Amino acid sequence: MITLPPSDQDLHAYVDGHLNEADREQLQLYLAAHPAIAAKVQAWQQDAQHLRAALSGALHVVPNPQLDPTAIRHNLRRQRRRHFATAALLLIAVSVGGVGGWQARTLNFASHMLPMADAVQAYRMFAVKDGMASDWTASTSNDPQRWLDQHFARADRIPDLADAGFKPVGGRMISTEQGAAAMLVYEDGSGRKASFYIRPPGPQHYLLARGARRDGELQADYWSSDEYNYALVTQADDEAAKRVRSALGRSI
């Protein structure tokens, strides 16, 4: 219930339609008897009307698809993934560099000797183990190329080994002396593994002519693009692996 004379606050509440009916009628009577205050209130009402009219056009602007909630959610997911990938890369760089330091030392040492020895080493360290800690798995995303492209801006397309019955199942980042490397592990229906390995050529820009070499039970087929060195590591004597190598020939 308002008291008369009305406070400034009551006058605003009147203009903005926040008074109950009884108060409104009481105030209207008061204003009828006080023209100066009535004029002030009326001017406020007019300003409010003008403002509403002037700003109503702003409600009818052309829709901006980037502001649609679906687009915003998509953006948010992409940002989160990017943060997660950066964090994962750091974590792996630290853990591989620290815990696997000794292995990494031999791995880097070997890489000076034999082309893509690190790829073979990585295969032995990670690919043959089931439940390898992965940065990418087929169960979380069906696009390994995209994962790879996040880390290697100008990577070749990953080899399509589907003809040989092999599909990408997991991938992880590995730190090497030449820079961050990635290994993508393929598997076929009976659990055979093959790995696709990519890393920068290092400060000496050591690119490889296409070739292959045997390392114990494994075979590494290697090649380079302008930007990166690649290797495909398979079981040397396995029939399925031979099919993989010929699928690779068609794929790259």
Added chain:
Amino acid sequence: MHGIDNQLRDLLPRLRRFAQSLTRHPASADDLVQASLEKALGAWASKQPDGDLRAWLFAILYRQFLDTQRSASRYRRLLTLFGGGQDDHHVPSAERTVVAQTTLAAFERLPHEQRAILLWVTVEGLRYQEIADILGVPIGTVMSRLSRARQALRQLSEGEITTPSLRVLK
């Protein structure tokens, strides 16, 4: 799947209008709306508004605006320090000067806090208490700010105040 998406879509024009009235610039208004929606949707899972969704979004957008204002003014200071940095973003354009007597032009010359309050009260019809919640101030403060905003709008509409930023037309 996302229950609020349709509500958000319905509110988009209002959010864009509010952002436009704060920034006075369509492109930066949409940037502001985008950043605010990202905040809102990012927070949605953990923190949902108690009351009106619209008031909650206005609050997020206004805080986001104040944040960008603060960093923009830091940036301007930095530019001034290096000898450049003329910011004519907030100077009324020639057209605006021509129509300076109208309510809208007067509105656009108010400080952003008064623009926000007037838009919330008169255009969006928010309750005083909702505005007090958005700004985190007592309702009495909202009332006195509203009162000042209305007086300023009145004076500017009547052309009683000529700000130095008003340019001479050629």
